[in-house]
Amino acid sequence: MKVPKxxxxxxxxxxxxxxxxxxxxxxxxxxxxCAGVVGILLAIVSCLALFSIALVTAFRAIxxxxxxxxxxxxxLIGIVPIPLLAALLFAGAYIVAHQLVATRVHAAAVALAxxxxxxxxxxxxxxxxxxxxxxxxxxxxxxxxxxASWARSLAGPRPVxxxxxxxxxxxxxxRIRLVLMTDPEKIWAGRISAATGYDVFIEAATSQEKxxxxxLHFDDERMNKESAKAPVSPRKTPPPVSRKTPPPLxxxxxxxxxxxxxxxxxxxxxxxxxxxxxxxxxxxxVDRAAASFER
Numbered sequence: 001m002k003v004p005k006x007x008x009x010x011x012x013x014x015x016x017x018x019x020x021x022x023x024x025x026x027x028x029x030x031x032x033x034c035a036g037v038v039g040i041l042l043a044i045v046s047c048l049a050l051f052s053i054a055l056v057t058a059f060r061a062i063x064x065x066x067x068x069x070x071x072x073x074x075x076l077i078g079i080v081p082i083p084l085l086a087a088l089l090f091a092g093a094y095i096v097a098h099q100l101v102a103t104r105v106h107a108a109a110v111a112l113a114x115x116x117x118x119x120x121x122x123x124x125x126x127x128x129x130x131x132x133x134x135x136x137x138x139x140x141x142x143x144x145x146x147x148a149s150w151a152r153s154l155a156g157p158r159p160v161x162x163x164x165x166x167x168x169x170x171x172x173x174x175r176i177r178l179v180l181m182t183d184p185e186k187i188w189a190g191r192i193s194a195a196t197g198y199d200v201f202i203e204a205a206t207s208q209e210k211x212x213x214x215x216l217h218f219d220d221e222r223m224n225k226e227s228a229k230a231p232v233s234p235r236k237t238p239p240p241v242s243r244k245t246p247p248p249l250x251x252x253x254x255x256x257x258x259x260x261x262x263x264x265x266x267x268x269x270x271x272x273x274x275x276x277x278x279x280x281x282x283x284x285x286v287d288r289a290a291a292s293f294e295r
Contacts, residue, residue, distance in 0.1 A: 010049045017043030101198060101283035108195040109202075112188075113157040113168040113179045125177040128152065139178065141293045150291045151176050158290040166204045169290060207286075 020039020116123065124138035132149030134142055141162050142148065157170045160178070168179040181188045181202050193200045 004053075007050065007053055010046045010053070014043050014046035014050065017041070017046060098283045102285040105192060105196055105198060105200060105283065106285040106287065108192050109168070109181070110157045112191055112195065113170050116179050117170055117172050117177055123177045123179060125172070125175045126151075127175050148176075148291070154290065159287050161204050161289045161292040163294060164204050166202060166289075204289075207288075 017039040024036040126137040
């Protein structure tokens with residue numbers, strides 16, 4: 001490390017003053033001469049100057065290092081949390097949007113099932129007695145005198161599965177009406193889409209409860225073939241698709257809204273595109289079936 005010039009000058013003056021004070025004495029006298037006194041004063045002043053330079057240098061080194069540390073601390077405290085908080089807010093908003101969309105779609109399905117009772121008097125259904133045995137049935141997969149005790153606890157519309165087909169069982173006085181949700185033409189999904197403004201699909205699946213959660217099983221091969229096709233929307237209806245599901249462990253009905261903002265006249269115009277017109281939120285509502293039957 002190179003010693004600054006001013007430090008070298010003050011060091012030379014300090015040593016000159018010390019030497020003058022030591023050697024410039026009158027012969028035979030222990031008192032200092034005038035030149036010796038000047039030398040001692042020069043040494044004292046040089047010492048004070050060197051001490052001041054040392055204090056200033058140490059202060060600058062400490063402040064510079066502290067400034068860098070403070071700047072780095074301010075960066076960690078003030079800058080780094082911003083993208084982390086933004087990511088946390090985005091994840092939380094996505095979860096909330098998922099819950100809102102899924103709940104809205106499910107509520108629309110339940111409301112439409114209840115409205116169907118008043119608009120379609122020819123809906124199939126069945127009756128049960130006080131013991132939960134079927135006394136009258138309009139569908140072949142619910143045999144007369146078979147056990148349907150699950151229907152006694154129905155307080156509102158609930159899904160019932162018949163193979164890969166999902167029905168909505170709606171209590172109506174002394175009868176249980178059945179509304180087919182997974183019709184081949186996907187009319188029911190289209191009605192939910194028209195009521196909510198979201199693209200909607202409905203399908204049956206099997207589930208298995210594990211210690212770490214719930215696992216749903218779908219026909220992945222069929223879903224891969226349909227990945228290029230858009231689900232039912234309020235504007236168009238895709239061709240019918242047949243479904244096959246694995247043997248049931250526990251049966252579920254999955255109602256999904258695969259991420260479109262509500263449609264608008266501007267969105268349907270050719271060439272219209274934007275963030276709000278793209279698919280950005282997907283929601284799935286899984287409802288355990290009240291009962292499951294094999295076809």
